[in-house]
Amino acid sequence: MAKVLVLNASYEPLNITSWQRAVVLLIKGKAEQVEHNGKMLYPDFPLPTVIRLLHYITLPYKEVPLTRRNILHRDNHSCQYCGYTGDDLTLDHVIPKSRRGGETWDNIVTACVRCNVKKGNRTPKEASMPLRKAPRRPHSGLYFEVTKYLRSGGHQEWRKYLIGL
Structure with a gap:
């Protein structure tokens, strides 16, 4: 309705x-x-x-909770590096956890498995993989x-x- x-x-x-x-x-x-x-x-x-x-x-x-579902929705269920849309999406830390990257809205994006593996433990700049859209809190x-x-x-x-x- x-x-x-x-x-x-x-x-x-x-x-x-x-x-x-x-x-x-x-x-x-x-x-x-x-x-x-x-x-x-x-x-x-x-x-x-x-x-x-x-x-x-x-x-x-009311703050929007940081959940996998909410991040996928914010990023329109697409890889923020290559634009792929599909079922096998993962979450990627823009600044890796090993480099003190936190669990925040500004540091987590949706990524396909291929891009997530390719980026590895590097920043998008180091991997020459720019983000399509900067992550932000809703x-x-x-x-x-x-x-x-x-x-x-x-x-x-x-x-x-x-x-x-």
């Missing part, structure tokens, strides 16, 4: 919700419709794709949820409300 991006009163993304919940927030006067896809629920009531809350909500910061947990929808080709109208995607 259709999903709706929920924005805070300041236009920053808060959550993704169902279209039913979004409609309830609109009817109760707690949100306003910002974007719609042209489909109609009722005459003169388009199906929302982005809504904005009328009152600012403060949420506690902005929020919402980042993963939103990119899933954007990569599938849907909800492109969400892009203008997202920083860094």
Whole structure:
């Protein structure tokens, strides 16, 4: 079913919700419709794709856990050295652990087995294997949820409300 991006009163993304919940927030006067896809629920009531809350909500910061699944998702399930996409991907430390490279978002990337072995215990510069994209910590947990929808080709109208995607 259709999903709706929920924005805070300041236009920053808060959550993704169902279209039913979004409609309830609109009817109760707690949100306003910002974007719609042209489909109609009722005459003169388009199906929302982005809504904005009328009152600012403060949420506690939640850090995205550093897991294999999250790193694969961040790197779009592709080798950050050659671009290979497949099932046999590994995780590579940009600065090797033996050289005090840590377990951080900025130091771990997805790599195919071939590139991981070729790079070995060297830095990308020493191995002459530049990274396609510099690794970085995701902005929020919402980042993963939103990119899933954007990569599938849907909800492109969400892009203008997202920083860094």
